[in-house]
Amino acid sequence: MSCGFTGLDGSYVLGALDPAEAREFEAHLAGCAACTAAVNELAGLPALLSLVDSDVLERPPPPLPETLLPALVAAARSAQRRRTAIVALLGAAAAALVAVVLVVGGAVGDRGAPEAGPTGGPSAAVARTMTPIGYEPVHASVGLTGVAWGTRLDLECTYESLPDPETRPGSYVLVVRTRDGHVEQVATWRALPGRTMHLTGATAATPDQIVSVEMRTRSGAPVLRLVL
Ligand SMILES: [Zn+2]
Structure with a gap:
């Protein structure tokens, strides 16, 4: 047939x-x-x-x-x-x-080790608290580490427990802005209420090219910002 x-x-x-x-x-x-x-x-x-x-x-x-x-x-x-x-x-x-x-x-990687020793290597990450912009119940700190391929961003993000378990928090994106005005997305994730998450972002830009790091909602509204 x-x-x-x-x-x-x-x-x-x-x-x-x-x-x-x-x-x-x-x-x-x-x-x-x-x-x-x-x-x-x-x-x-x-x-x-x-x-x-x-x-x-x-x-x-x-x-x-x-x-x-x-x-x-x-x-x-x-x-x-x-x-x-x-x-x-x-x-x-x-x-x-x-x-x-x-x-x-x-999430499970070794958080403590910078990728180079203290003698003349890339700068190690020092986590800095991001400043709230909106009203999202979320806090975060981010550390930038210069590595051979660019910059690694280690983000620790805590989303508060929600009073109404039916309410589901949304997704977020982490972006970096460089000196030449480019905005680059380096990570996305979905928030988990009451949980602290560790995420790693990556960009080819070097740390001294990055002027700010911003956490946004999936729709682009800024939530937290760190100006460097
Ligand atoms: Zn047929």
């Missing part, structure tokens, strides 16, 4: 079709038992992919001989497209994992 949409099932399940293609395919599903069955078979694929070794999927497909019939070429391209969608999905999952590891690493 075959139809003009054969091969789009995998891309559809993985969300790799553009909106117009997806609508067209969904309309087709209503009248095509073969494609409906294929989609149902693949419905669990995204969850299963997290168990697959990404090396298996990232091998490039072999080039297509030009003597193949056009229909066969189309079928093979469709398979390549599915593989590309799978690799893209794994890439996104890997990026999310890296972000989590960075935050956890910052």
Whole structure:
């Protein structure tokens, strides 16, 4: 059993079709038992992919001989497209994992050790309290350490317990402003009521290029500031 949409099932399940293609395919599903069955078979694929070794999927497909019939070429391209969608999905999952590891690493890392000794190395961090600007129930101090690749920012952030447990605090971003006027985001996180969090931000700018560090809400409203 075959139809003009054969091969789009995998891309559809993985969300790799553009909106117009997806609508067209969904309309087709209503009248095509073969494609409906294929989609149902693949419905669990995204969850299963997290168990697959990404090396298996990232091998490039072999080039297509030009003597193949056009229909066969189309079928093979469709398979390549599915593989590309799978690799893209794994890439996104890997990026999310890296972000989590960075935050956890910052939270549990060794807080005490500067990256160079006292003899002529980069300046060690001295945590300084940030000044409140808005009315958010949050306090923080930040230390800047000059390192070979730029500046490491060690932030200690305490969010007060909220009287109403239904109220959920929002997300924050840490930005640095440099002498040339650039504003650069160096960390984002979600506040945890009643908890003190340790986060590490990073920028390629050197400490003497940084004129201020600011903590903002996700929507950009300033909350705390440290002018250097
Ligand atoms: Zn079909």
